[in-house]
Amino acid sequence: MKHYSIFSLTRNALSHHENWTEAWRSPEPKPEYDVIIVGGGGHGLSTAFYLAKEHGITNIAVIEKGWLGGGNTGRNTTIVRSNYAIEGNAHFYEKAMDLWRGMTKELNYNVMFSPRGVINLAHNDAQVDAFQRRGNTMRLNGIDAHWVSLNELRERVPLLNTTKSARYPIFGGLEQPKAGTARHDAVAWGYARGADSYGIDIIQNCEVTGMKIENGKMQGVETTKGFIGSKKVGVAVAGHSTQLFDMAGIRLPIESHLLQAMVTEPVKPALDTVVTSGAAHCYISQSDKGEMVFGGDIDFYNSYAQRGNYPTPEHVVTAACELFPAFSRLRLMRSWGGIMDMSTDGSPIIGKSPVDGLYINAGWCYGGFKATPGSGWVFAHTIAQDRPHKLNECFSLNRFETGHVLDEKGVGPIAKAH
Amino acid sequence: MLIKCPWCGDRSLAEFSYQGDATVDRPEDPMTQSDAEWNNFLNLRDNPKGWHDEIWHHISGCRKHFKMRRNTVTHEIADIKPMDGALQGGDK
Numbered sequence: 001m002k003h004y005s006i007f008s009l010t011r012n013a014l015s016h017h018e019n020w021t022e023a024w025r026s027p028e029p030k031p032e033y034d035v036i037i038v039g040g041g042g043h044g045l046s047t048a049f050y051l052a053k054e055h056g057i058t059n060i061a062v063i064e065k066g067w068l069g070g071g072n073t074g075r076n077t078t079i080v081r082s083n084y085a086i087e088g089n090a091h092f093y094e095k096a097m098d099l100w101r102g103m104t105k106e107l108n109y110n111v112m113f114s115p116r117g118v119i120n121l122a123h124n125d126a127q128v129d130a131f132q133r134r135g136n137t138m139r140l141n142g143i144d145a146h147w148v149s150l151n152e153l154r155e156r157v158p159l160l161n162t163t164k165s166a167r168y169p170i171f172g173g174l175e176q177p178k179a180g181t182a183r184h185d186a187v188a189w190g191y192a193r194g195a196d197s198y199g200i201d202i203i204q205n206c207e208v209t210g211m212k213i214e215n216g217k218m219q220g221v222e223t224t225k226g227f228i229g230s231k232k233v234g235v236a237v238a239g240h241s242t243q244l245f246d247m248a249g250i251r252l253p254i255e256s257h258l259l260q261a262m263v264t265e266p267v268k269p270a271l272d273t274v275v276t277s278g279a280a281h282c283y284i285s286q287s288d289k290g291e292m293v294f295g296g297d298i299d300f301y302n303s304y305a306q307r308g309n310y311p312t313p314e315h316v317v318t319a320a321c322e323l324f325p326a327f328s329r330l331r332l333m334r335s336w337g338g339i340m341d342m343s344t345d346g347s348p349i350i351g352k353s354p355v356d357g358l359y360i361n362a363g364w365c366y367g368g369f370k371a372t373p374g375s376g377w378v379f380a381h382t383i384a385q386d387r388p389h390k391l392n393e394c395f396s397l398n399r400f401e402t403g404h405v406l407d408e409k410g411v412g413p414i415a416k417a418h
Numbered sequence: 419m420l421i422k423c424p425w426c427g428d429r430s431l432a433e434f435s436y437q438g439d440a441t442v443d444r445p446e447d448p449m450t451q452s453d454a455e456w457n458n459f460l461n462l463r464d465n466p467k468g469w470h471d472e473i474w475h476h477i478s479g480c481r482k483h484f485k486m487r488r489n490t491v492t493h494e495i496a497d498i499k500p501m502d503g504a505l506q507g508g509d510k
């Protein structure tokens with residue numbers, strides 16, 4: 001791997017940037033690997049990277065049916081936070097936050113992690129109480145939280161509609177100051193380049209179509225490039241988890257739903273933090289290019305379409321313009337959708353499966369981007385040691401049967417409600 | 419997406435609420451269910467990529483429930499029936 005630095009930049013500038021080497025190879029698959037990772041999104045790639053870096057396993061293939069990061073990793077609104085209240089979630093997401101802080105250096109790849117703060121708006125007294133309680137819980141868990149008064153909010157986010165006549169009047173907000181955003185594609189590319197540097201094969205345009213299991217033990221996967229053997233297979237395919245585990249005869253507590261997002265034309269810096277409103281169903285930030293990036297709720301019916309219906313963007317745009325009246329002047333450039341793996345308790349599943357050597361990483365709902373480094377880190381541990389790390393013991397698949405669910409929102413076993 | 423409510427006719431998606439998989443039946447007597455059986459009813463779903471039988475609610479209209487067979491990839495609707503009807507069509 002060529003180290004990226006001011007010197008390599010200068011050297012390559014002198015040769016008109018014509019001699020940069022590829023960031024990762026595109027090899028043909030070998031007949032057998034020690035570990036196969038299915039899914040070349042952030043979670044699959046970070047898993048491969050940490051398997052090599054933390055556990056010394058390098059005979060690995062990452063198999064991706066399309067292109068790297070073409071799934072939800074390249075489609076999300078890039079919000080990174082750890083403002084969770086319940087035990088298992090809080091510690092896991094905070095581990096991910098730790099890794100985010102060092103990621104650019106760890107990967108020698110600028111992932112543009114920007115801890116600009118994330119502010120959740122409170123719109124009534126009950127929300128103020130609930131948010132302050134959450135903030136206290138977070139602080140007890142060693143996670144930063146700060147109550148933003150209405151006056152402070154007016155100074156920090158001057159374009160926000162804080163008038164009393166707003167459809168959802170704003171009472172204040174709970175901020176996680178060290179939360180923020182990161183560049184989504186760079187995360188996939190950085191982990192891919194890092195994994196490749198350990199000799200890991202990244203195989204794109206190769207779809208897994210079946211699994212070979214004998215006496216309950218994993219033997220390998222059928223793909224569009226033929227059979228590839230491995231005694232250990234880790235699956236991180238987000239919205240297609242049901243299809244992959246169906247190949248092993250395993251049903252999952254997951255529904256695939258569509259989440260849309262959109263960006264406006266780029267403008268000069270106008271919003272230097274992330275603002276979210278659960279009541280108005282909208283979260284919004286400004287990208288480094290200047291676009292307002294925003295999204296809201298899922299479309300609320302099962303879908304694998306990767307494109308949405310009109311009522312949802314209409315609702316989200318209405319909310320964004322209500323929160324930031326000035327943004328009604330901006331033109332919308334693009335909208336898109338991703339297929340979300342919604343679990344029935346709203347928390348992820350990372351662990352072993354009923355098949356020996358088959359491991360699951362799924363159920364990320366709206367929020368798996370922020371988990372990317374932590375998810376790969378604990379999944380790598382789970383695969384290497386054949387048992388979960390302490391941080392992901394609570395995310396086992398069998399918690400749904402034993403009743404040890406992690407329902408952060410407290411809405412019950414309805415996938416679309418989380 | 420336009421949805422043809424059996425009582426109101428073609429109406430916009432915005433008037434409807436999705437209520438889940440129509441093939442899941444609540445067990446008659448929850449107390450006699452094993453943990454695995456109860457998990458099967460409560461959490462596990464077929465979640466098909468393709469034709470899916472669903473329950474929808476015309477929540478901002480007549481407020482009646484009905485069944486619908488819809489393709490989860492193309493969003494095409496093959497059939498809509500009142501709750502006691504049998505869905506047909508698609509290649510399910």
Ligand SMILES: Cc1cc2nc3c(=O)[nH]c(=O)nc-3n(C[C@H](O)[C@H](O)[C@H](O)COP(=O)(O)OP(=O)(O)OC[C@H]3O[C@@H](n4cnc5c(N)ncnc54)[C@H](O)[C@@H]3O)c2cc1C
Pocket residue numbers: 038039040041042043044063064065066067068069070071072073074075076077078079080206207208209236237238239240244259260261295336337338339340364365366367368369370371
């Ligand atoms: C619009 C939108 C906004 C979001 N906003 C946020 C946010 O602000 N913050 C946040 O934390 N999270 C957010 N998320 C969620 C987040 O994007 C995901 O949870 C996370 O990126 C999932 O990463 P992944 O690697 O598991 O999945 P993906 O990036 O989807 O990768 C899975 C890969 O598996 C591949 N695959 C599927 N089937 C097969 C097969 N049979 N064979 C081989 N490969 C296969 C796919 O092609 C895909 O590339 C958002 C999601 C969406 C859609």
Ligand SMILES: [Zn+2]
Pocket residue numbers: 423424425426427476479480481482
């Ligand atoms: Zn009706």
